[in-house]
Amino acid sequence: MQPGEVSTFESYVSSVEQRAVSALSLARVGQSTHVPPGLLDGQAGAALRETIPLPARRKSGAFFSSSALRAAAFDACPDETEPSARTLDPAVGAGDLLIEAAKALPIDQDLAQTLQQWGDLLHGRDIEPAFVRLTKARLVLLAIARGAVAVGSGRPSSLGELFPGIQVGDGLDLLRSAPPVTHIVMNPPFTYRIAPPEMSWASGRTSHAAMFLAAAAEGALPGTRLTAILPDVIRAGSRYERLRSRIEGLLRVSSIESYGRFDRWTDIDVFVLRGVVSNELADAPAAQWWQQPNGERVGDRFDVRVGPVVPHRDAQTGPNRPYLHATTIPLGGEFDVAAADTRGFTSGLFEPPFVVVRRTSRPNDGSRGLGTVIVGSEGVLIENHLIVLKPQDGSLDTCRQLVRVLDTSNTRRWLDGRIRCRHLTVRALREMPWWDS
Ligand SMILES: C[S@@+](CC[C@H](N)C(=O)[O-])C[C@H]1O[C@@H](n2cnc3c(N)ncnc32)[C@H](O)[C@@H]1O
Structure with a gap:
């Protein structure tokens, strides 16, 4: 201050x-x-x-506990x-x-x-x-x-x-x-x-x-x-x-x-x-930073990663390709890449089918973690505000199952407990329980 x-x-x-x-x-x-x-x-x-004023309090970290x-x-x-x-x-x-x-x-x-x-x-x-x-x-x-x-x-x-x-x-x-x-x-x-x-x-x-x-x-x-x-x-x-x-x-x-x-x-x-x-922690139980699921996890069925395209940084040197970004993808349901915007190809095309989830969301936001199945016959570029979940068995059915798993109150509760920051992480999605649908 x-x-x-x-x-x-x-x-x-x-x-x-x-x-x-x-x-x-x-x-x-x-x-x-x-x-x-x-x-x-x-x-x-x-x-x-x-x-x-708030900016001065933020700068010095002065917030008294209630x-x-x-x-x-x-x-x-x-x-x-x-x-x-x-x-x-x-x-x-x-x-x-x-x-x-x-x-x-x-x-x-x-x-x-x-x-x-x-x-x-x-x-x-x-x-x-x-x-x-x-x-x-x-x-x-x-x-x-x-x-x-x-x-x-x-x-x-x-x-x-x-x-x-x-x-x-x-x-x-x-x-x-x-x-x-x-x-x-x-x-x-x-x-x-x-x-x-x-x-x-x-x-x-x-x-x-x-x-x-x-x-x-x-x-x-x-x-x-x-x-x-x-x-x-x-x-x-x-x-x-x-x-x-x-x-x-x-x-x-x-x-x-x-x-x-x-x-x-x-x-x-x-x-x-x-x-x-403590100096003696050899027998200490692991700290429970979040609820650890016991059974199958999303990461057992899907490869999870952040979309690689950084829109204002990446050069658009190659020919135009379909391009998925967070503002145009519907929340939930299915989306055909034929309806996507396009942009110059850089690298890292993803072949459908797969699921995308928005990275930015808030705890207790009803649409947090909702997934959209991406279908179509062409490889697609993906912006870095989306997380891509690619089924290891390559199956459209597995993608549809995932979207049903994501859209449950169990998943929303688990996600809100696992991560309360504004950004979902790849790790949190990999660890998410595969609730029996
Ligand atoms: C979040 S407030 C918490 C105050 C109090 N403990 C409470 O719970 O109401 C953090 C406090 O840390 C102080 N602070 C910032 N940097 C510090 C430092 N290096 N050493 C000691 N206090 C610091 C700020 O002035 C502020 O009063």
Whole structure:
């Protein structure tokens, strides 16, 4: 975010800090303060959306988690049975995940005592100083909302001195340095970075959240429990296959759950990963990144690949040939190549019969994964927005069977669970169960 943009959010941060400071002063003379519930749930995210434009929030990856998402993520969080749980959020934002963790921490009636204990147990980093200040102020208000008041001789410290483990800084660096914590909770930035050469599982433009996940699994002490809210591309995208196997070698993964859209303002699907960093994974069951079909798969009957023609890149040197592209193919049914557009031949003609599926589609879109049987007597060129499924037995009947298999609620449910990004992958289609039609 630009300095000017943060300053519009700054007045909200100052108002929350003032509330926390005055609540601390009142507590020192034995008086309690009413803390509006919204202040601890939702208001910080709303203030951010109102004051910082979406492009700036996207650029810095600042999206605070909603209470529904936190509830989905947090059944594995520190609870009263673990009063000494030390929790780190390496990309803390306004502190929503730490607030969730602190709700389960023991509360001493004495505010000074409580804040000191919580200060030992709660750790966080954010590169944005205003977010760090907001986190501290909200944690103070949480302790007061949970009933802590100043009693005895202990006087709560000033805001700046509280929570020494929550600091401005790079959370990735901290994760890599074996932080002495028992729990890591995170919803890291969904921005992109160029992967450095030493990051063996990545190349080029890579999800920053994936880097946080790798750093947590590589850097945390054995036994550390990890709960991570992550973009779905890490769970299902082919680019992150190497990262997934790396994670399985470092983390005993206990659950992977698709959550759906981040929130109603943020159109990106997320999942929640939970696991324990471990040195002994020889006997660990494989992580279930998606539901693995047991029986026959589409890939057992079809060769699956992406159409090879990139319209604006490929030269059209040869004679015109029928050309299939996503905008002109009907959804479902059959299409004869005699009715197709044409374009100059490059290479890679496909002989009918075969099935095509659009690559771009959304989860819960009724037409997701619908196939069209391509028939005709000529070889055809195919654009790269289509996936081609060529029957190994060369039979038109097998193609028709596939289109029936694709058009079932079983398939749609399976696809939505397998891949929630906007692009279907060749691998997902190969792995798709061949439901008995
Ligand atoms: C998606 S928000 C999540 C905030 C919070 N954990 C939550 O769930 O509401 C990601 C946060 O990461 C911060 N961030 C971006 N890069 C970072 C880095 N290298 N180290 C620490 N924090 C970073 C952003 O400022 C933002 O507050």
